[in-house]
Amino acid sequence: xxxxxxxxxxxxxxxxxxxxxxxxxxxxxxxxxxxxxxxxxxxxxxxxxxxxxxxxxxxxxxxxxxxxxxxxxxxxxxxxxxxxxxxxxxxxxxxxxxxxxxxxxxxxxxxxxxx
Ligand SMILES: [Zn+2]
Numbered sequence: 725x726x727x728x729x730x731x732x733x734x735x736x737x738x739x740x741x742x743x744x745x746x747x748x749x750x751x752x753x754x755x756x757x758x759x760x761x762x763x764x765x766x767x768x769x770x771x772x773x774x775x776x777x778x779x780x781x782x783x784x785x786x787x788x789x790x791x792x793x794x795x796x797x798x799x800x801x802x803x804x805x806x807x808x809x810x811x812x813x814x815x816x817x818x819x820x821x822x823x824x825x826x827x828x829x830x831x832x833x834x835x836x837x838x839x
Contacts, residue, residue, distance in 0.1 A: 729754050731785055735778045746773055783808070801825060 732753055738745040744752070752769035779786045783797070787808070798809050802821030807814075816822040 728785055728788065731778060731782055732774065735781065736774060737777070738773055744771075746771075 732739055732751060736744075736751070739751055742750060742754075744750065751771075752764075753766055753771050753774060756766040757764040757769045775789075779789055798807050798814055798817075799805070800807055800817035800821050801815045802825045803817060805817055807817035816825060
């Protein structure tokens with residue numbers, strides 16, 4: 725998971741030169757861990773510091789981390805479907821809805837003028 729790795733290497737304050745200062749070994753979220761002699765894949769590892777201090781800054785990766793494909797925190801004003809956006813200004817799920825909404829408001833405007 726390249727993007728997760730990038731977030732850790734660039735944003736985690738405990739990540740120095742591939743090592744985690746908290747665990748005093750390689751970052752388990754990147755290199756994976758070991759528990760009673762059994763290898764644990766990086767995707768199954770967790771880090772409390774990362775969850776609390778690094779992850780909330782990136783909602784998309786937060787969803788990936790917790791195994792949720794998409795956190796639908798917005799409702800599209802065009803089609804009414806839920807969608808995910810980190811931007812507070814986002815009102816539409818995509819360009820298609822934004823454009824058709826603009827077209828509709830134009831049409832209403834023109835109808836009023838025609839009367
Ligand atoms: Zn929509």
